[in-house]
Structure formats: structure tokens, C-alpha cells
Amino acid sequence: MNNENDQTAERFLVALEGWVQELMALSQLPLANPTKLNFEDYTKFRDKKEECLSFMVIIERRIGQGGGERKERLTEQFDRLVVAIWSILMQGSFGFLTVLCERAQLPIGTQHVFEQELKTLYEAEKALEQDRYQNFLPASMVEQREKAKQILNITIEKAPKLLKMG
Amino acid sequence: MKTVSNTGAKSKLNNNTDQTAGEFLVILEQRLQDLSALSRLPKENPDGVNFPKYSQFRDMMGECLSFLIIIERRIDQIEDVRKDKLKQLFDNLEARIWSTLMEGSLSFLSVICEREYLPIGTRHVFVQEIKTLHDADKVLKQEKFQNILEESTLEQREKAELILNEIIDRAPELLNLGDPSNLVDEPHS
Numbered sequence: 546m547n548n549e550n551d552q553t554a555e556r557f558l559v560a561l562e563g564w565v566q567e568l569m570a571l572s573q574l575p576l577a578n579p580t581k582l583n584f585e586d587y588t589k590f591r592d593k594k595e596e597c598l599s600f601m602v603i604i605e606r607r608i609g610q611g612g613g614e615r616k617e618r619l620t621e622q623f624d625r626l627v628v629a630i631w632s633i634l635m636q637g638s639f640g641f642l643t644v645l646c647e648r649a650q651l652p653i654g655t656q657h658v659f660e661q662e663l664k665t666l667y668e669a670e671k672a673l674e675q676d677r678y679q680n681f682l683p684a685s686m687v688e689q690r691e692k693a694k695q696i697l698n699i700t701i702e703k704a705p706k707l708l709k710m711g
Numbered sequence: 712m713k714t715v716s717n718t719g720a721k722s723k724l725n726n727n728t729d730q731t732a733g734e735f736l737v738i739l740e741q742r743l744q745d746l747s748a749l750s751r752l753p754k755e756n757p758d759g760v761n762f763p764k765y766s767q768f769r770d771m772m773g774e775c776l777s778f779l780i781i782i783e784r785r786i787d788q789i790e791d792v793r794k795d796k797l798k799q800l801f802d803n804l805e806a807r808i809w810s811t812l813m814e815g816s817l818s819f820l821s822v823i824c825e826r827e828y829l830p831i832g833t834r835h836v837f838v839q840e841i842k843t844l845h846d847a848d849k850v851l852k853q854e855k856f857q858n859i860l861e862e863s864t865l866e867q868r869e870k871a872e873l874i875l876n877e878i879i880d881r882a883p884e885l886l887n888l889g890d891p892s893n894l895v896d897e898p899h900s
Contacts, residue, residue, distance in 0.1 A: 592835075599841040603879050657770075660777040667780050704781045 551615045554607040558622055561600050565630055568593045572637025575644040582644050587658060590637055594665070597630055628673065628681040635669040635693050638662040642696060659700065666697045732785040732797050736804060739778045743808055746771045750815025753822040760822045762832045768815055769839065775808050806856045810864040813847040813871050816840045820874060837878065844875045 571590040575582050601623075608619045642662050645655055670693060673682065749768040753760050779801075786797050820840050823833055848871055851860065 595838050595842065599838045602841050602845045606876070606879050657773070660773045663777050663780060664773070698784075701781050701784050704777070 551608075551611045551619065554604055554611065554619050557600065557604045557607065558619065558626065561597065561604060561626060564593065564597050564600065565626065565633065568597055568630065568637070569633050572633050572640060575637070575640030579644045579647070582641075584658075587641055590641065591661060594634055594637075601627060601630065624678060625681050628678045631669045631672045632682075632686055632689070634665055635673070635689060638665040638669065639689075639693055639696055642666075642700065659704070663697070663700050663704065666693050666700075670694065670697065732782055732789065732801075735778065735782045735785065736797070736800050739775065739782065739804060739808075742771065742775050742778065743804065743811065746775055746808065746815070747811050750811050750818060753815075753818035757822045757825075760819065765819055765832075765836060768819065772812055772815075772843070775812075779805055779808065802855055803859055806851065806859050806864075809847045809850045810860070810867065812843055813851070813864070813867050816843040816847065817867065817871055817874060820878075841875065841878060844871045848872065848875070 568590075571586070571593055574586050574590070604623060608616060608623055611619065641658060645658060670690065672678070673686070673690060746768075749764075749771055752764055752768070782801060786794060786801055789797065819836060823836055848868060850856075851864065851868060
């Protein structure tokens with residue numbers, strides 16, 4: 546039973562790696578082509594994000610049900626993927642927020658984007674500051690995280706106006 | 712001797728931050744009422760549950776959670792005695808919001824699962840609510856909430872745990888992840 550579970554977890558990890566490639570491509574859209582960015586691009590990014598995060602929940606639980614050396618190996622594989630996903634989400638979030646902020650007229654759906662990406666940046670930062678992931682963070686992420694923290698702080702300061710909270 | 716003090720400006724800023732944090736807590740309390748009403752829809756009118764109603768629940772969830780982030784930061788910036796009181800109010804509100812989200816998530820999932828034909832968008836609902844239940848469970852397990860959770864929330868958490876495990880076991884079918892053995896090529900023996 547454990548063996549089957551581990552094999553499933555392993556296959557799910559491979560499948561998730563595939564989805565992460567797609568997520569990465571979507572996260573690069575804002576910087577690759579800022580003038581053509583539209584809400585549909587953002588929706589694709591957001592949908593893929595949600596799929597990846599849910600898949601992570603599923604895989605984490607499956608790995609949790611296993612044991613022994615295989616569990617350790619799978620956990621390490623999983624942790625690396627978690628770091629990759631949150632790093633990509635941080636970059637994507639940052640990209641979408643930056644491009645939108647620079648537009649003279651904010652398109653419909655901006656409030657929704659700000660809310661969602663505020664949450665993404667916040668969760669990404671909370672996830673990546675955990676001790677267990679520090680060995681898997683590449684050097685480039687240090688700068689990225691500083692930038693994301695700054696954007697997060699600015700967004701939070703401006704949030705009441707942006708989100709019409711009064 | 713002239714002494715320059717910026718405590719005046721600083722305390723004015725702190726006062727503004729306290730007020731803002733306090734005002735935001737009041738606004739969020741109102742939003743929670745709206746969220747509560749939306750989370751009860753599936754139980755009160757299961758036949759009336761549809762994707763637009765679910766979207767309203769999700770939109771309000773998004774607002775409330777963003778609001779929590781903003782208020783938490785504002786309270787962190789406060790340096791005087793009001794901080795503790797505001798923190799307490801915040802923790803209480805946070806616990807109630809996540810309890811409401813857990814309840815709403817369970818309700819929408821239950822109604823959808825009981826339908827003879829799963830409506831369009833079901834996959835989307837499952838994907839999102841797996842994360843909501845998981846996050847709600849993680850948040851509500853925190854030490855700081857243990858003395859303020861109501862009995863009904865503790866029961867909900869157990870129910871959520873069962874549903875989550877069941878969904879996760881069935882996830883490949885429900886989420887069209889397919890038979891796990893189809894996800895990658897089988898190694899040749």
C-alpha cells in the first residue's frame with residue numbers, strides 16, 4: 546500500500562514538474578510583452594497557479610502517508626518543487642503588478658488582480674522564508690525577494706485607495 | 712537649548728495608523744457578515760447554488776483575505792499600548808473569517824457532490840476548495856487560536872479533514888489528473 550502510494554506521489558511529482566514549466570511560461574508574459582498584456586493572459590496565469598497549488602496539497606498529503614527512506618527522498622524532491630513554484634509565482638505576480646501599475650488607465654479587473662497578487666506575494670514570501678527551504682533557494686532569489694517585499698509594502702500602503710476600502 | 716523632537720510627527724503617524732487599523736477592522740467585520748451570508752447559501756438553498764453564487768463567495772473571500780494582510784501590516788507598524796488590543800481584535804476576526812471560509816467551502820463542495828450530474832466548472836471548484844480547506848485547516852491549527860475557536864469550528868475542522876482526505880484520494884478522477892499510471896510512460900522492463 547505504501548509502495549503504491551509512493552509510486553503515485555512520484556508520478557504526481559513528475560506531472561507537477563510539467564505544469565510548473567507551463568506556469569513559468571505564463572509568468573514571463575508580462576515582462577516579455579508588456580504592451581500586449583491583457584486580462585486573459587492573467588486569467589491563464591491565475592488558473593495554472595491554482596492548479597499547481599492544489600496539486601501541491603494533494604502530493605504533500607500523499608507523501609505524508611508514506612514512510613522510510615523513500616519518503617525522505619520524495620520530500621526533498623517536493624520541497625525543491627515548492628521553492629520553484631513559489632519563486633515563479635513571485636516573479637509572475639511581480640510582473641503582472643508592475644505592468645498593470647505602469648498603465649495610464651487601469652483596465653477592468655485591476656482591483657481583482659491587485660487583491661489576488663497581493664495575496665500571492667504575501668504567501669510566496671511566507672512560504673520562502675521557512676527554514677526548510679533555505680538550502681534550495683538560488684542566490685538570484687535573494688534580490689527577487691527584496692524586490693517583491695518592496696512591491697508588497699507599496700501595494701499594501703496604497704491598497705485602501707486601490708481597493709476602494711475607504 | 713532647543714531640542715528637536717519628532718515624537719509629535721511620529722505619534723501623529725502612529726495615531727493615524729491606529730485609527731486606520733481600527734477603522735479597517737470595523738469594515739472587515741462588516742465584510743465578514745457578507746461572507747457569512749454567502750457561505751450559508753448552499754445550506755439554505757441548495758438548489759439555488761450555481762457558478763455565479765460561488766463566484767460571489769470567492770470574490771468576497773478574496774477581499775477579506777486581502778484585508779487581513781493589509782490590517783496585519785498596519786497593526787505591526789503600531790508601537791504603543793493600543794497594539795495589543797488591536798492584535799486581539801484582529802486574531803479574533805481572523806479566526807472567524809477562516810471558520811466561515813471553511814464552512815462555506817464545505818457547503819459548496821457538499822452541494823456539488825450531491826448533484827446527480829456534476830455541473831460545468833466543478834473541476835474549478837474542487838481545485839480552489841482543496842486549497843481553501845487546506846489553508847483554513849493550517850491557519851486554525853495555530854496555537855494562538857486554540858482558546859478562541861468555538862466548539863462548532865472544531866467539529867467543522869474534523870469534517871473538513873475527512874472531506875479533504877476523501878477528495879485527495881479521489882483527486883486524480885475529480886481533477887482529470889487521470890490514472891496516475893498514465894501520467895508518465897511506464898519504464899520498460
